[in-house]
Amino acid sequence: MFLCDFDKxxxxxxxxxxALLRExxxxxxxxxxxxxxxxxxxxxxxxxAKSYYDPFDETMFEGKVAVDLLYYKHLLRNLDESYSKDVQxxxxxxxxxVKNIYEFVNIKPCIYGKGVTTSIxxxxxxxxxxxxxxxxxxxxxxxxxxxxxxKRADKYNSKAIPLANKxxxxxxxxxxxxxxxxxxxxxxxVLTKIAFPGANWLRVKHLTESEDFxxxxxxxxxxxxxxxxxxxxxxxxKYLAACV
Amino acid sequence: MSAIETLYKTKIAxxxxxxxxxxxxxxxxxxxxxxxxxxxxxxxxxxxxxFNLPLIAVNNFYxxxxxxxxxxxxxFKSDWGSTLTAMHTDPYYQILLLLIxxxxxxxxxxxxxxxxxxxxxxxxxxxxSHFFKYCDKRVMxxxxxxxxxxxxxxxxxxxxxxxxxxxxxxxxxSKYAPEIHQDIFKLKRLxxxxxxxxxxxxxxxxxxxxxxGKQEAQGGLLPIYMKAREExxxxxxxxxxxxxxxxxxxxxxxxxxxxxxxxxxxxxxxxVMNKVLYPINIITEINRKTNVSVKIxxxxxxxxxxxxxxxxxxxxxVLILSRCNVTSVTDICKxxxxxxxxKNVISSKNNDEAxxxxxxxxxxxxxxxxxxxxxxxxxxxVVHKIKIRNVIIFAIEHNLFRVNCRGN
Numbered sequence: 119m120f121l122c123d124f125d126k127x128x129x130x131x132x133x134x135x136x137a138l139l140r141e142x143x144x145x146x147x148x149x150x151x152x153x154x155x156x157x158x159x160x161x162x163x164x165x166x167a168k169s170y171y172d173p174f175d176e177t178m179f180e181g182k183v184a185v186d187l188l189y190y191k192h193l194l195r196n197l198d199e200s201y202s203k204d205v206q207x208x209x210x211x212x213x214x215x216v217k218n219i220y221e222f223v224n225i226k227p228c229i230y231g232k233g234v235t236t237s238i239x240x241x242x243x244x245x246x247x248x249x250x251x252x253x254x255x256x257x258x259x260x261x262x263x264x265x266x267x268x269k270r271a272d273k274y275n276s277k278a279i280p281l282a283n284k285x286x287x288x289x290x291x292x293x294x295x296x297x298x299x300x301x302x303x304x305x306x307x308v309l310t311k312i313a314f315p316g317a318n319w320l321r322v323k324h325l326t327e328s329e330d331f332x333x334x335x336x337x338x339x340x341x342x343x344x345x346x347x348x349x350x351x352x353x354x355x356k357y358l359a360a361c362v
Numbered sequence: 363m364s365a366i367e368t369l370y371k372t373k374i375a376x377x378x379x380x381x382x383x384x385x386x387x388x389x390x391x392x393x394x395x396x397x398x399x400x401x402x403x404x405x406x407x408x409x410x411x412x413f414n415l416p417l418i419a420v421n422n423f424y425x426x427x428x429x430x431x432x433x434x435x436x437x438f439k440s441d442w443g444s445t446l447t448a449m450h451t452d453p454y455y456q457i458l459l460l461l462i463x464x465x466x467x468x469x470x471x472x473x474x475x476x477x478x479x480x481x482x483x484x485x486x487x488x489x490x491s492h493f494f495k496y497c498d499k500r501v502m503x504x505x506x507x508x509x510x511x512x513x514x515x516x517x518x519x520x521x522x523x524x525x526x527x528x529x530x531x532x533x534x535x536s537k538y539a540p541e542i543h544q545d546i547f548k549l550k551r552l553x554x555x556x557x558x559x560x561x562x563x564x565x566x567x568x569x570x571x572x573x574x575g576k577q578e579a580q581g582g583l584l585p586i587y588m589k590a591r592e593e594x595x596x597x598x599x600x601x602x603x604x605x606x607x608x609x610x611x612x613x614x615x616x617x618x619x620x621x622x623x624x625x626x627x628x629x630x631x632x633x634v635m636n637k638v639l640y641p642i643n644i645i646t647e648i649n650r651k652t653n654v655s656v657k658i659x660x661x662x663x664x665x666x667x668x669x670x671x672x673x674x675x676x677x678x679x680v681l682i683l684s685r686c687n688v689t690s691v692t693d694i695c696k697x698x699x700x701x702x703x704x705k706n707v708i709s710s711k712n713n714d715e716a717x718x719x720x721x722x723x724x725x726x727x728x729x730x731x732x733x734x735x736x737x738x739x740x741x742x743x744v745v746h747k748i749k750i751r752n753v754i755i756f757a758i759e760h761n762l763f764r765v766n767c768r769g770n
Contacts, residue, residue: 173745222653224745330741334750336655 172226179227181236192250196361212350230315274303302359365440391476402523410497413483493564500596626679632765652749665730695767723751
């Protein structure tokens with residue numbers, strides 16, 4: 119049916135236009151989440167690894183500490199003897215903390231390095247040295263040497279530059295300071311991997327942020343011990359950067 | 363109203379109001395008990411004896427009471443759940459349980475006692491056949507007369523019929539008849555306890571030997587019998603009967619079951635009948651051990667002590683005490699009870715009892731999480747569920763100690 123009254127027709131068109139405008143404003147203010155976006159949001163909070171981990175095992179941790187200390191012995195072999203006591207103390211504190219973290223998140227500790235198990239402890243010093251050199255070289259290669267220069271910069275500059283700046287202000291050579299800072303950052307990454315190999319570190323970090331975990335567990339306490347661990351590893355890596 | 367109670371009130375009670383029917387049933391039961399008594403007394407098989415079961419006579423009760431076994435079975439399934447064993451659904455046991463209930467409700471002690479006795483005959487036969495396929499009466503006589511101390515219940519009774527009649531029937535009824543009178547659901551507990559107590563007579567605390575992978579009993583008639591048989595000992599073998607010795611090992615005193623029942627009942631009652639307040643040091647300790655936040659621990663513990671959790675708490679206590687091999691209150695009050703809980707309950711896995719404990723805790727926690735915290739317990743990973751379960755285990759440990767060692 120057509121309307122012959124043009125004024126009436128105009129009035130109705132105006133009402134319709136206003137309704138459409140209101141709808142547009144509402145849609146803008148309350149964007150409708152698409153099914154895909156909703157799925158993405160759900161996937162972000164989903165805990166896919168929840169069935170993956172085994173519970174903490176004291177014996178396994180003792181074995182892990184023994185092997186990890188071999189890595190440190192290897193890395194610290196050129197350390198100035200005057201720092202030796204400080205580093206030993208720091209290492210003891212760090213591994214007490216590592217144990218706390220493993221116990222807190224209740225995951226089974228594992229040993230870093232392909233094919234490295236507690237049986238390495240029974241090998242000769244020479245064999246141990248060869249195996250650990252191989253594993254550490256591979257780790258450094260993955261963390262740094264295999265990366266193209268721009269990726270290295272992307273990965274480490276943001277963390278290394280503040281440290282380098284600090285060293286420069288203490289009248290150190292800028293080039294050497296930057297090299298030292300990058301070395302410390304790379305070692306920090308490798309040492310974290312030694313303490314929490316595979317997906318373990320990701321799991322720890324995930325739990326420090328997981329909403330579900332925080333509802334039930336003392337998440338703040340976990341965050342605190344993880345931060346302490348990061349500070350301790352950062353300190354050790356600085357000692358190491360000076361002697362590697 | 364429960365389905366069994368409805369069945370009883372609508373069909374069995376009206377039928378039994380007819381005194382002729384009731385007398386007929388009572389007479390039949392008495393005949394059965396009497397026949398079993400006579401045959402056992404005439405036999406020289408000692409505890410190797412197997413009864414002639416009055417299967418047809420018991421089955422006739424269905425006809426006398428005009429009951430359909432399928433209908434009775436449906437009532438039991440409806441009340442006791444769908445995960446029942448073949449024993450739970452056996453018409454033989456079901457009709458006798460209904461008669462036990464009738465005897466308790468109408469205070470006709472003779473009907474109750476005789477019906478329970480007839481029920482125990484079949485349980486005895488089942489366990490005896492299961493554990494002693496080829497039972498040598500000479501070895502059994504040697505075991506009973508030479509290898510048990512005077513404190514052991516078997517040495518106090520001559521044969522299975524006197525053991526069932528004079529020990530099991532009165533102890534089971536004194537414990538469970540008052541409970542059944544108040545709550546018909548306790549009929550299931552009477553039935554399961556009848557089975558459990560006779561089972562424990564033969565095998566006590568079966569555990570898997572980690573070296574051989576085989577199930578081995580920690581005590582009971584079977585291991586002693588096997589030992590005697592291996593050593594070629596039988597009644598004509600010269601031997602010295604051991605004197606009463608507190609340290610005799612290998613066979614648990616029957617007081618064990620009784621003691622455990624008492625501990626379980628006392629602790630369950632304390633937990634569900636009182637508004638239990640947990641001291642702050644206990645909450646802090648649980649927090650330190652599990653890393654579950656104090657706020658959540660308080661909520662879980664408050665919900666744990668609600669009356670509706672009575673069955674789960676009772677079953678958890680039975681399993682925990684069995685895992686820790688608790689035979690008396692002294693075992694709980696010893697300094698190493700926490701270590702036992704840690705070793706046998708918390709760290710133990712891949713055995714029947716530990717799996718049952720885990721399932722019960724999960725049911726309880728799913729309910730508490732849903733109702734009190736509005737969180738889905740299954741959102742949590744396997745390893746985190748372990749930590750949350752431990753909150754309840756530590757709370758139960760605390761209550762066990764508090765009730766049995768400190769008198770609340």
